[in-house]
Structure formats: C-alpha cells, structure tokens
Amino acid sequence: MSLDGAPPETRTLVRVEDVRMHFRVGSPLSAALSGQNTVVKAVDGVDFMLSRGESVGILGESGCGKTTMGRLLLKLLAPSHGRVSFEETDLQALNGPALRRFRARAQLIFQNPFEALNPRFTIRRSMAEPLENARIPRAAREARIARAMELVRLPEPQQFLDRYPHQLSGGQLQRVVMARALVLEPDFVVADEPVSMLDVSVRAGVLNVFREVRAQLGLTAIYISHDLALVRYVCERTIVMYLGRIVEDGPTEAIVNNPLHPYTRALVAAVPTPHPDQPHDPLPVGRGAPDARNPPSGCRFRDRCPKAHERCALEDPAPKQIDGRRVFCHLFA
Amino acid sequence: MGEALLSVRDLQIAYRVSEGEVRAVDGTSFDVPAGTITGLVGESGCGKTTVARALTRVMPGNARIAGGSARFAGRDLMALPEAEMNRLRWRDIAFIPQSAMNSLDPVYRVESQLNEVLIQRGGMTRRQARARAEELFDMVGIEARRLRDYPHQFSGGMRQRVAIALALALEPKLVIADEPVTALDVIVQRQILDQLLELQRRLGISVILVTHDISVVAYVCDRVVVMYAGQVAEAGDMRRVLTRPEHPYTMGLTNAFPDLQGAIGILTPIEGAPPNLLNPPSGCRFAPRCPFSGAMCQHRPPDVRAPEPGHAVSCHRAGEAPALRAAAARIETWAAMA
Numbered sequence: 001m002s003l004d005g006a007p008p009e010t011r012t013l014v015r016v017e018d019v020r021m022h023f024r025v026g027s028p029l030s031a032a033l034s035g036q037n038t039v040v041k042a043v044d045g046v047d048f049m050l051s052r053g054e055s056v057g058i059l060g061e062s063g064c065g066k067t068t069m070g071r072l073l074l075k076l077l078a079p080s081h082g083r084v085s086f087e088e089t090d091l092q093a094l095n096g097p098a099l100r101r102f103r104a105r106a107q108l109i110f111q112n113p114f115e116a117l118n119p120r121f122t123i124r125r126s127m128a129e130p131l132e133n134a135r136i137p138r139a140a141r142e143a144r145i146a147r148a149m150e151l152v153r154l155p156e157p158q159q160f161l162d163r164y165p166h167q168l169s170g171g172q173l174q175r176v177v178m179a180r181a182l183v184l185e186p187d188f189v190v191a192d193e194p195v196s197m198l199d200v201s202v203r204a205g206v207l208n209v210f211r212e213v214r215a216q217l218g219l220t221a222i223y224i225s226h227d228l229a230l231v232r233y234v235c236e237r238t239i240v241m242y243l244g245r246i247v248e249d250g251p252t253e254a255i256v257n258n259p260l261h262p263y264t265r266a267l268v269a270a271v272p273t274p275h276p277d278q279p280h281d282p283l284p285v286g287r288g289a290p291d292a293r294n295p296p297s298g299c300r301f302r303d304r305c306p307k308a309h310e311r312c313a314l315e316d317p318a319p320k321q322i323d324g325r326r327v328f329c330h331l332f333a
Numbered sequence: 334m335g336e337a338l339l340s341v342r343d344l345q346i347a348y349r350v351s352e353g354e355v356r357a358v359d360g361t362s363f364d365v366p367a368g369t370i371t372g373l374v375g376e377s378g379c380g381k382t383t384v385a386r387a388l389t390r391v392m393p394g395n396a397r398i399a400g401g402s403a404r405f406a407g408r409d410l411m412a413l414p415e416a417e418m419n420r421l422r423w424r425d426i427a428f429i430p431q432s433a434m435n436s437l438d439p440v441y442r443v444e445s446q447l448n449e450v451l452i453q454r455g456g457m458t459r460r461q462a463r464a465r466a467e468e469l470f471d472m473v474g475i476e477a478r479r480l481r482d483y484p485h486q487f488s489g490g491m492r493q494r495v496a497i498a499l500a501l502a503l504e505p506k507l508v509i510a511d512e513p514v515t516a517l518d519v520i521v522q523r524q525i526l527d528q529l530l531e532l533q534r535r536l537g538i539s540v541i542l543v544t545h546d547i548s549v550v551a552y553v554c555d556r557v558v559v560m561y562a563g564q565v566a567e568a569g570d571m572r573r574v575l576t577r578p579e580h581p582y583t584m585g586l587t588n589a590f591p592d593l594q595g596a597i598g599i600l601t602p603i604e605g606a607p608p609n610l611l612n613p614p615s616g617c618r619f620a621p622r623c624p625f626s627g628a629m630c631q632h633r634p635p636d637v638r639a640p641e642p643g644h645a646v647s648c649h650r651a652g653e654a655p656a657l658r659a660a661a662a663r664i665e666t667w668a669a670m671a
Contacts, residue, residue: 205602
C-alpha cells in the first residue's frame, strides 16, 4: 500500500532532485575572526532515482556526504534545497498517518551494533519497540519478531530474546539490528556502513544475510560505505560521491572493471587485494585531502585530479551518459 | 632469510581484570628478520596489539609480562631495566600508533615534538634538528613550513605522516606500527602504505605492522604472523602463507576477505567468536570454530610444526593441508559450524 493508500503504480520508488544540505558550523564570531567559511555543503546538488527492488551503493570517502544523503532519504534531515520523494510524494509534505506509514516502510540499519541497541533493554524489548510505535497489536508482535529473527538467520529466537546486548557477539548483535529494521516489513532500507565495526571473519556472515534478505523480500536497498569491495558484494549499482556531489553512477561491475571518472579510477586503484602479486603503481591522484569547508570551484575533484584543465575550474561538469552510466567530468564532454 | 633482528619466544602477557587474570598473549613465538616488514594479523582480541605494546614496554597499568623473552640485537627487551629500555625507544625501536592524535601532544607545535626526539634523544644541536626535521617532512611529503603547525591543524592522513616522520627521526632499526592506516580513507591509506614501503626499502629498517586486513598484508609485508586467542596459529613467508595456508584459521581468514579484482563469488564467514581467555579451551583454541577438528584437537594443544624452514604451523592436522585447503574453499564446510 502506498502512502496515500492507493496501489503503487510506478517503478520508481525514490526520486532525489537537486538536493542540497548545507550545515552551519562553528560560531559566527569565530567565523568572522578566522575569515573561514562557516557553511559546510555536505550535499550540494544531487539527483538520482531508485527503482523498486534495486540495491544501490553510495560510495565515498569521509566527508563526501554519503551519510547525510542516507539521512535525507529517510527524512531524518530536511534538505536545505531540492526534494526527496517516495512514491512521488515529497517527504517534506508528509505528516500524521502518512508519515507514520513512511516510517514503517523505510528503515535505517545502524553502523555500530554495539551502540544501536539500548544496553538496558532485553533484545525482546528492543525488537518490540518499533512494533509498538507503529501500533501493531500486541498479539501479532511475537510472530513478527520471530519471523524477523529467522530472516537474519538467528534461529531459536528464544535463545536470544531474553538476553541483553552485552551478552551477544558483534555478529549476532548486527543481525539483531538488521532484524529490528525488518520487523515492520519495510520495502526500503538504508544501511550505513553496517559491518565496519565487525571483524572480517564475521562480516561475511552479515553481508550474506543482507544479500539473502534483500533478494527474498525484494527490498530496495541503499548501502552506504567507503569500501568498494563490500559495495560490490551487495549492490548491483553504485553511486560514487565526492565532496557533496555525484561523480559517477552506474552498474557496479562496470565501475569496478572500467572506472571512468578520474576520482573513481584512483579509488579503484587504491584498494589493495589479498594477492601477493598486485601492482604497486603510483596512484593517479594528487596528495591532500578534500576540504568540505572550502571546496574548489567548478569540479570538486580538480585540485587532486591529474587530468584537470582550465575548464574544470570554471564550470561544474554536467552529467554525461556513457554506456549505461552517468559521469560528471569534463573529459567526457 | 637473514639473521633475526627480533626473536620473540614463548611470550606471556597477562591483564589483571575483576574476574582474575587474562593471558592475552599466551606463549607467542616468532622472528622478525632484519630489513623486512612483518605483518601481525588476527581478529580483535587475538593479542596482536598487546604483543606490539609489550615490545615497546609501554603497557596499561593492569598488564604484566608473565614470561618469555624478546631478544633484540642481543638483549632481552622483556628483562631490560626501564632506564635502558628508555634509551632504546626512538633510537632503536619506534612506535606508530593507530591514531597519531594519541602520540602527538595537542598543545605543542609539531616541530617542538620532533625536536624533543632529535635533541633530547638524538643529541643533535638545534640547528641540526631543524635541518633534520625539514628533511623528515620532505621525506613524508609535507611542506616544511607546516612544522610550525599544531597537530589539530593537520588532517588525519597528514597526522599519520607526521607520526611516521617522528618514528623515523633517528633511523631506528625496528618500527612497530599498530594499525597505522586503519582509520584513514582508502586513497590516503594507499599513499601512506606506499610511503612506508619506500622508506623501509630505502633505509633498510624492519617493521612490525599490526593489522586486521589481509589485503594490507599482501600489499606490503614480506612475512606474516597469524595470531589467534593469544597464540601464533601460523607464521612464515607472506606469499607462502597467503597462497598455501596450512592452518584452518588462516584458510578461513583468506576466504572471508572480499577481492575487488577477483570474481565476486561468495564470502565465507568463520562462524562463532574467539574464546574467552579467562577460560580458554583446553585443546586447540581454534577447535570450537574449526570445521576440521577431531577428538585430539579438543583435548590436546597442538605442537608447533615446521613444514619448511621459517614456516611454523600450530595444528594437529597440518600434514593434511592440501586436502583441508580444498575443503575450506567450500562455504558448506564452514556453514556446518553455525
């Protein structure tokens, strides 16, 4: 059922149009004294659409705006400009029962399983909370909880439900966090670095569960990460962000095997592999780190880009369609 | 393989906790040959950071050396009086922490912190120290004018470079780096690893690199020590260990890692969690998670075997490694442990 009660018509579930999120940081006085810009443009003009059932990675370094983007998609933040729509309804226009329906259908999977659950609540109470908030009758709750625990492969839920978070391992906790996000049977989930706090040995298990659940429930999923190898494992499409903007957007395999944007090229080349005989070529990127407070004019990547030319400083690159991808770079003009 | 610069033998480190004493490191032995980078890998809680800290003898108040030795250039670091150990720090053994913010004092300019090492420890004059500081900054790719800056004026990646410069200031024989790039973005991570590799080759120093990342090991290390539950599961030449592991835990770790350049395939988790070291299993410590464990594994700790010189494996079934490797490549093998 859609937010206004009518059956869903379109293939597009989420539409992001020229979204900007500008944060004011520091005090006006310190800004005046230092002469520094006090506005951080965490997201600065982003457009994309998500089709039903798609799994899309948002990839980028710290400060690229990926986490802010995830929060905008869930209406945990209101954009400074532009709009995010869910089934063609502007999220900003939602309130009352429609907002409650959206909150049930769109869920966040937290990054840190050790902090996502109240340490004083049993797992059962943490799992029941979203059901209470969504006004699911008490009688139906236990079955919903059991089904969610099964989905994330936590069998014998009774074994876990009466325990407290500190009695579970990191891998088990992250599965509980995932189950909690699934207990309302959402059709859209945003996972923000869901395995970054876990050991590699248990990551694989959580990622496998994520893949299975997504396929089984036909979820539309956003997977936010700085790790291209993980994004590749769970997402068929990847959106690469740099300093608040999209630089490349397309099928993950194409991006991994033939990155087009100079930033994506550097990113792909930078990832070490578990093979002893891997290339050690110098990275095609300048030193330095992106500064979200003072981004360069024109293309945001130009000050680190080995291929930057005059035009890159003058004009924002418009998207170019190249074999199923959008690339935001003047090289492809 | 050259002469060992560092020989760790049967090292025991214990932490006092409210429930008693935990042997975080319990009989760890390995060698670091001169002029090599040795990776120390394993899951969190395996003891890798405890080993690194013990080698610098900078440990938390509730930790004690409970046994074993670490011979460095003829002397046992675990038995040296603190005053002598202190003379070795920076000059012979230097440390790079995971977050350089922890090793840099926020209220002093970076230059005064370099000076402290160069003048107090290295006996340089102020003028020599200035020249050396500029040289070091150049070496790690930071402009010399930034010597006047305070730590908070640097980005995370730059601070990590400052920490490398600090560690290399007196050209020590051994640098111990604890997850030096873990907190950094992938591009900066790669740039710092390249720099570390280049400097290590140029200066011929030895490095112990603590990391949880097999890909980082494959990228920079000559040798690898795989730790599990406070002990060495497998140690040897990096190439040999990663391509033909003999310990099921090493096999599990390599399977669990995504490979950006390979086929997507399926990642295989190691089910379960490392044991509580307050009460470790009586047999092989990996047995409760090992798909190949038998009756012997449950009851008797395995001896260390050497399939070839310089390679050590602590597994009852090490002799069957080729067959185990084939089985370990199948996800069903590990799923059976869930």
